[in-house]
Each structure stands twice: as structure tokens, then as C-alpha cells.
Amino acid sequence: MTNFNPYLLEEKEYPIAVLVERFNQMRAEGKDVVNLTIGDPQDDAFALVLTKLKEVIAPARRFGYPRGIGSKSYLEAVKTWAKHSYDIDIEPDAEIISCNGTKEAIFSIPLAFDWSDGKQIFMPSLSYPVYEASARTIGVPLKMLALSEETNFLPDLDSISAEEWRSCGIFWLNSPHNPTTAVANRDYFIRLLELADQHGFVLCSDECYNELYYGLEKPVSCLDFPDSQRWLVFRSLSKRSHMTGFRCGAIISKNREIIKMLSRMRQAMGVGTPSFIQEAAREAWLDENHCVAMRAGYIKKRDIILEALERKGFKIFGADAGFYLWISHPALKTSEALSDWFIEGGMLVTPGTAFGEDGEGFVRMVYCLTDSACYDVAARIESARSL
Numbered sequence: 001m002t003n004f005n006p007y008l009l010e011e012k013e014y015p016i017a018v019l020v021e022r023f024n025q026m027r028a029e030g031k032d033v034v035n036l037t038i039g040d041p042q043d044d045a046f047a048l049v050l051t052k053l054k055e056v057i058a059p060a061r062r063f064g065y066p067r068g069i070g071s072k073s074y075l076e077a078v079k080t081w082a083k084h085s086y087d088i089d090i091e092p093d094a095e096i097i098s099c100n101g102t103k104e105a106i107f108s109i110p111l112a113f114d115w116s117d118g119k120q121i122f123m124p125s126l127s128y129p130v131y132e133a134s135a136r137t138i139g140v141p142l143k144m145l146a147l148s149e150e151t152n153f154l155p156d157l158d159s160i161s162a163e164e165w166r167s168c169g170i171f172w173l174n175s176p177h178n179p180t181t182a183v184a185n186r187d188y189f190i191r192l193l194e195l196a197d198q199h200g201f202v203l204c205s206d207e208c209y210n211e212l213y214y215g216l217e218k219p220v221s222c223l224d225f226p227d228s229q230r231w232l233v234f235r236s237l238s239k240r241s242h243m244t245g246f247r248c249g250a251i252i253s254k255n256r257e258i259i260k261m262l263s264r265m266r267q268a269m270g271v272g273t274p275s276f277i278q279e280a281a282r283e284a285w286l287d288e289n290h291c292v293a294m295r296a297g298y299i300k301k302r303d304i305i306l307e308a309l310e311r312k313g314f315k316i317f318g319a320d321a322g323f324y325l326w327i328s329h330p331a332l333k334t335s336e337a338l339s340d341w342f343i344e345g346g347m348l349v350t351p352g353t354a355f356g357e358d359g360e361g362f363v364r365m366v367y368c369l370t371d372s373a374c375y376d377v378a379a380r381i382e383s384a385r386s387l
Contacts, residue, residue, distance in 0.1 A: 007137050008137070034380070035348050041323070041368040046243070052282075080285070101248060107134040111265060119167060121135045122143045123142065124145050124147050153182035181317065181324055189222065189225065207234060219321055233252040234249065234251055301369060304378050323366060324367070326363075329341075336351065347377060347380055352364065
């Protein structure tokens with residue numbers, strides 16, 4: 001008999017994959033339903049990226065293996081972006097690694113550290129499912145940190161004892177947060193980095209939504225703290241530039257030892273980003289104007305749907321960043337009841353409990369749709385049964 005990883009034997013499928021399967025089944029049954037579960041932007045990718053991609057591919061006869069940590073020109077583009085956006089000086093070959101989006105980088109990061117001394121991975125109880133899937137596949141102990149609306153859907157750092165902090169090896173922070181859109185302020189980052197210094201853990205900061213913000217000030221980033229050696233930042237072009245299919249991002253840290261070890265680990269993994277993707281992606285890193293335009297577009301999309309929800313009595317948490325709506329209603333106390341109401345109206349949303357038990361009473365809806373699709377969703381909400 002073949003023995004498999006115990007986590008894989010649990011038959012716990014990736015939450016979004018389950019919802020996609022449900023959507024496909026409903027469509028096969030002839031039901032009129034729209035899928036509002038996947039954070040995959042439906043508007044066009046940044047045009048200069050597509051132009052550059054064609055320019056690079058058209059005359060080519062072959063492409064060799066890519067440089068494992070990223071091409072020099074790609075890393076220079078990330079350096080330029082970081083300097084322009086955060087006024088931080090990054091050394092390309094020593095402090096940046098390219099990655100295929102952030103998903104694979106996030107999943108593999110625990111492999112770089114020694115867990116034999118009983119250290120744990122700390123993560124929010126509601127979070128991107130890859131954090132948990134990674135730890136459990138690799139067999140690293142997890143500590144789930146409770147979230148609630150009262151804590152602004154961020155872990156309460158002061159509720160964690162000194163003894164517990166001493167067991168932390170990695171702390172996952174995702175701000176702006178998926179699924180709730182919660183945003184950690186500067187004081188929160190300062191406190192967390194102080195704790196990281198005190199107890200020796202690495203703050204892994206998943207910042208793929210940082211450039212989708214709708215106020216005057218961009219969300220705080222670990223890149224705002226250039227003197228700290230305790231953070232590891234994950235940035236992606238997937239949301240920022242509508243490039244989910246390109247699978248292109250960057251791992252950044254001022255801790256050169258961590259970057260050196262990650263580079264050594266990743267050489268054997270075969271995760272070098274194709275050179276033609278890197279060449280095209282440079283155009284996105286070096287341009288800010290398309291991000292400004294996309295933010296304006298998302299404000300419009302958000303408001304089209306949000307106003308329809310509010311007219312039905314729904315309560316929306318946050319919604320000042322990212323492209324999700326974290327929704328509750330006083331008459332629908334459970335995530336299941338909320339999901340059922342939306343399904344009745346031809347809308348498939350993600351139950352809050354898909355992200356963890358603390359999501360009970362909420363659902364997540366995406367609005368990274370075309371404008372016409374947003375108007376369609378608003379119309380479905382308006383025509384759905386009253387509450």
C-alpha cells in the first residue's frame with residue numbers, strides 16, 4: 001500500500017476550487033448564475049505589457065532556462081519601483097528574488113527554515129488558504145490567531161503571551177486583508193516588527209493588494225521600514241496590473257541571509273520565471289499611471305454594487321482597499337443563510353467560513369469584474385427578495 005501525506009488524505013479541497021465546481025454544476029443545470037468568488041480581474045491587463053510580450057516573442061527562435069533569482073533587468077525594474085513607491089534602496093541581486101506570482105513563493109517559504117525546535121507558524125484565523133495548506137503539507141505546527149470585527153479583523157497582538165511569542169517562527173500578515181479588506185496601520189506594523197526583533201521571528205508580509213487602495217494614503221508596507229531585518233515581503237503583478245495569468249512577482253527583504261537561503265532553495269525547485277514574461281513584466285513595474293487608472297475604475301465598480309447592497313440592508317466592512325466586499329446582514333445570521341440568499345438571486349459568493357470559523361456570519365463577494373457585469377450584479381441584488 002502506498003502511504004501519502006496525511007494532510008492530503010483529509011480530502012479537504014481548496015475552497016475556491018469547490019466553489020468553481022459548484023458554479024459549473026449550476027450552469028450545467030441551466031441556472032442563471034454569476035460567479036463572484038474568484039479574485040481574477042476581468043478587465044484587460046496593462047496594455048504595454050501585452051505589447052512588449054509580442055515584441056519579445058515574435059522574433060524569437062528559442063528561450064533558454066531563466067536565471068533562477070530573476071534576470072538582472074527584471075530585478076532592476078523591481079528596485080526602481082521600490083525606490084519610487086517607498087523611497088527604499090534595494091540591492092537587486094542580494095535583496096530581491098523573482099517568483100511566479102506569490103502563491104508558489106508563499107507555499108514554499110517554510111521549507112527554508114528549521115522547525116525542529118518546536119517553532120510554529122502564526123497566521124490569522126481568516127486568511128488566504130495557502131498559508132495553512134503550506135504549513136500542513138510540510139508538517140509545520142500552526143497557531144491560528146482569532147479575528148473579529150472588534151479587532152478590526154486583525155490579530156490582537158497584545159493578547160499573545162510572551163511564552164507564545166517565543167514559539168513563533170513565521171508570522172503571516174496580509175494587509176490589505178483577504179477576505180475582509182482590513183488594513184493594518186503604521187502603529188500595528190511598528191509593534192509587530194518590535195515583537196519580531198524581541199522574539200526572533202520572521203514577519204512574512206503578503207502585500208499583493210497594497211496598490212489597490214481608495215483613500216489618499218496607500219496602505220503601510222514593510223518596505224516603509226528599511227532598517228528592519230525581520231521582514232520578508234511578497235509582491236505580485238496579478239492584482240496590481242491585471243496579470244494573474246502571467247504568474248510574476250517578487251520576494252523582497254533587507255535580510256540578505258534570508259534571500260541567500262531562499263535563492264539556494266529555489267534553484268532546485270525549477271521556479272524561474274520565463275525570461276519573456278520577465279521582459280514584459282518590467283513594463284508594469286516601471287509604470288504607475290495604469291495603477292492610478294485601475295484604482296479609479298475599482299472605486300466605480302465597488303460603489304455600483306455596494307450601494308445596491310446597502311439599499312437591501314447589508315452591512316459592508318471596510319472596502320477601502322482590494323476588490324472584495326465583506327458582507328453581513330442583521331436578518332441573515334449565518335454564512336450559509338447569506339450564501340443561500342445570494343444563490344436565490346443568481347449570485348455565487350464565498351461563505352466566510354470557507355476562510356475559517358471566525359468568518360461565520362459573513363460572505364465575500366468580488367468586484368474585479370467588467371463595469372457591465374457590476375451593473376448586472378447590482379440589478380440582481382435589487383430584484384432579489386426583500387429582507
